[in-house]
Amino acid sequence: MIPAGQPQFYYSPNPQTMPPLVGGMQTFPPNYIPGMQTPQYRPRRRRHRRRNDSADTISSDSDKESVQPEYEDTIEPHEHYTVRFQKWHTKKNIYVPFDPRNWKAEPVVEKDTDTYFFVNSRHMMPGVVPQLYLSDWSDPLLYFLRSSVGGNFFQPNPERILEEFFPEVERMKISLENVRNALKPDSKLKLDEKVELAKSIGRSEAALSQEDELMKQFSDLAKHLEILLSYVTEKRQPLLDRLALIITYGQMEFDLLQYFFKKDDVLVTTTDDSSLDPPVAFKVISSKYDRSTSAFLIAGENYEWSGYAYISRRISRRCIRFSGTKDISALPFVHLTPEVKETLIARGKLYTTYSGVHFMSYYNNRVMIDRIGWNTHSGLGSWAPPPPSPGLEPAPANNGDPWGSPPEQWNGPNTPQWGMNNSPGGNYDDPQFPNQAPPGQWGQAPMNPATNGKCSPEIERFVFRPKSGKEVPTIDDEMLCFLPADVYGFDLGTKQWITMSIEKLKPVTFDEGAWDHLVLDDRVKTLIKGLVEVTRKQNDMSDLLIKDVIKGKGGGLVCVLHGPPGTGKTLTAEAVAELLRRPLYIAGSTELTTDPTQLESKLSHILNLAMAWDAVVLVDEADVFLEQRSLHELERNSLVSAVLRLLEYHRGVLFLTTNRIKAFDHAFMSRISIAIKYPELDHAGRYSVWSKFFALAGYEVKESSDPFAGPNTFLRVDVEELASKPFNGRTIKNLVRTAQALALSTNSPLKLEHVHVVVSAQEKFLDEFAGMKI
Incomplete structure (x- = not known):
């Protein structure tokens, strides 16, 4: 019998029900395993006094013996409440009273410092290859893996499948080499550089550490990481042998894509029709398998002109799952070959000539190449140039001035634009009063929230910015192959912002004779x-x-x-x-x-x-x-x-x-x-207009006595007769064009008879129109 005032327990089939601590809070015992039956606390109810009972006749266990002597030290009375001290009984799986004065903590088991990690070989059933899981990491390895791999390494006692380390081997080797170099006696690394290296391997407290402590951390990690790499590399070798064999046949398996395309590889997109989707080169940043879409995803970066700087941009491609093997050349992206690289470099040089604003012809339509204008139209950024920032030392390109006067050799009025503010509709600002773009606008490197808005060093070194608003930055020749095949601009005919292939752009052919055709x-x-x-x-x-x-x-x-x-x-x-x-x-x-x-x-x-x-x-x-x-x-x-x-x-x-x-x-x-x-055209003006449009159609006007008058001529007397009719200039143009179309429909040269046909039709229409107005 449990003494009065002590709790009673029963076993509950609900695995989520746990016994509470004093005060009502729940906790889990050290050996608790989810899913097992656990006891639930149920306090004993006191029997209430009946109305006709007297105090002498009422008896209960709690009244007779409210607290037995053996439990006196397990409770702590307070005004209106009592604290009961309980501990978990590992054999009975219940909480039992105990005296906290006699509580002895569990002995601390010393960690095995000679074992850097455990390999758990988990067998599902006989005949099936066991799955290898790595766990129980040493502190140096755990810190390093949290920093370099992340993921579940921030959880208690993290574990990871062995195969998931295979893509990380090369990066881990680089980290190991950096640590070994720092340990060399002749290392030229300064203290602040060693601190940064320690932070990169997961030692966030490195800034507060002494140099001796840093060297100890490097030494421990080098020893532990070398063992891990040795084991993973050994287990990975059979896979690499299979990969090398498949590559020799020009084939690839879907499951091997992550080992074939590695970080920092330079790839180029492929397509059956390069005119529809031209090849684009990019550097691999990361890759993964997307199980939801059964595809292999790869993310990379290349570079483009933003309107005032060459900036990095992200690019992503996917490869849909395929069974068996597939030709490497049939993949949606392949490694960049020297031959293709030369082609892309030539295209990149052409791309750089379209920095700024240019007046060009695109499929016989006149267009304005203007990336900043396209940005504002698309809502992608400010029109203002970025604040001067450190970067590569730019050289003026073509004596250019992206926010002032254009170079002399530019075709036409290719005047680069200056800043534009965010007022409704956008307003170009005066060059001497440029706006300042807020952080994160176009032209600046992509921002990383983890670094207080600063871009990562590997991206920063490839961002080419002008040191001032008066220079066009240059881009390194090795980066030319990473430039895109398209530019952005405005079609002056359709009044639309469009994307244009740079290989289809041509100089504008100006009709300077149009000024001579103007009758004024x-x-x-x-x-x-x-x-x-x-x-x-x-x-x-x-x-x-x-x-x-x-x-x-x-x-x-x-x-x-x-x-x-x-x-x-x-x-x-x-x-x-x-x-x-x-x-x-x-x-x-x-x-x-x-x-x-x-x-x-x-x-x-x-x-x-x-x-x-x-x-x-x-x-x-x-x-x-x-x-x-x-x-x-x-x-x-x-x-x-x-x-x-x-x-x-x-x-x-x-x-x-x-x-x-x-x-x-x-x-x-x-x-x-x-x-x-502009007055109404007189007889002389109409004669001039008729003559000029006949000349545009390829026919001359000559005197009847001219010995050189041939089939491609109109006689002056006939043109004088046409000029006597009160047609305006636009109507005369339409008449000549319609007569020419009539002649072409009969596969014959333009003759006066064709002109008379369309003139008669026009006069008839004008007469009918005048009658309708009356």
Whole structure:
């Protein structure tokens, strides 16, 4: 019988139910094994006094003998509570009372310092190869494995399958060699370098250690790690022999991929069609098997231009599980060969020529190569250049200036951009007031939270940054093969940000004859050409122009071209851009919007891009946005005010075309640099337009008496007759093009009969259209 006041126990089948300590907290006994039946504490309930019972007639074990003498030293009475001292009985599997004064701690078993680790050979069943697990590590090995391998080595008594050490052998050998070098008597390592080495092998307290302590730690680890490596290397050798045999046949097994592709190997991606997915080289960082997708994953890094620096970028590839063996050449990535490397180096040199901003042709479309603009459009980073930071000593590339004047040999206005801030729509800042990019923006090395935001040393040494915002950094020749095959930019035709293959980029072929095709007074043409030329960024004369009283205000050229349709307004902007070899950004009412809030953002973005690209901007049908304000149209007033505010601070070249100059708001008139009226074409103007378009089609206009008049000519008298018809320039262009298409459909040269057919059809249409309007 258990004395009164002492606990009773029963066995519970629930393995999660454990006896509590005093105070209600639970603990597990030293020899507790989950799943076994464990006792559960159940205090004995006291029998309550009945109402008609007297104190003399009530008897219970606890009243008769509340505490037996043998248990007096196992309790500690307090006011309103009592502490009972209990200990776990290993044989009875219950808690029993005990006197803490007589408690003796278990003897401490000394650790076996001669055994550095245990190899547990676990047999599942007869005939099956046992699985080898390594456990019970010595302290030097445990510290080292926590630092170099991580994972479950932070758990109590960690263990690891032997095969999982095989991929780590080469890295462990490097660590062992570093420790051995530090132990050499002639070692030139300084104390701080030894401290860093000790930290790398898991001794986080190394900074507080003396040099003798560090050398002792190195010595212990070298001795212990040598034994571990010797054992693992011996067990790995049969696998390596099998790998070497398979490689000799040009084959590979899926389970051997992790040993075939090792850390720091240089690989290149493969594909059946290199035109769709060009090869890309990368250096292996890590690899693993993904059991959820049955694939072998490999992660690496290569380099790319971020807009102001060459930075490292991550790349990942996968190999889907395959059975048996597979040709190595059929894998999605292979080791880089010298032949392929030479090809990639040549491509990398071409890639470096597209740093900055460039005006190029891509599949006959005119594009702007602008990585920073693409970054901002994609939401990947700030437009601002990074703060000056230590790194490789860069040399100016092509006398370049990535945020100022371009090198002379660049084709066209390839003006590198300067900083851009984070305002709505983005604003390019003045070069002399560059923004500073916050940490982690594009152009800086990838950040590592474990090192307080600093990038790792192996990445830092390959990040090429400019020491100032005035130099284009160079990249080492050995790194050229790691550059990508694509650049990022903007298609001026489709108005989309795209990715472009550098091997498909070509110089722009400018049509300088377009200026001669423009039917306009020569004095006006000279005026427009001179004004646009003097505003060019590379032109030092632009600095001689007077500035506004308010810094940064004005300074641009706003030119209004007004007149009837088809008189050459749009052609003027196109021709001057061709003549001066500058990009032309055409913004129409479809791209812009009549919503004041969105219009300001979109137009601001377009003007900022044009400033960075040294482009000419043409806003067609500008009267939609600049129509006269009134007291009753608040939305219209906001729209006009937003446009006026942007034009006030624009510093580039802007052409505005309109058919309704009288509808313009009066406040806009003072912001116009020059306004040019385009009158209706007279007879001489129409004759000139007909002649020029015939010349574009490959036909000359000659006198009837000219002895050289042949089949590829039109007679002057016939062209004079065509010029007598009141067609505008755009209509004449369409007529010649339609007549040429008609001739081509009959496989015959263009003749006057073809022209008469389309002219008659056009006149009939105009007559019918005039009748419908009436």
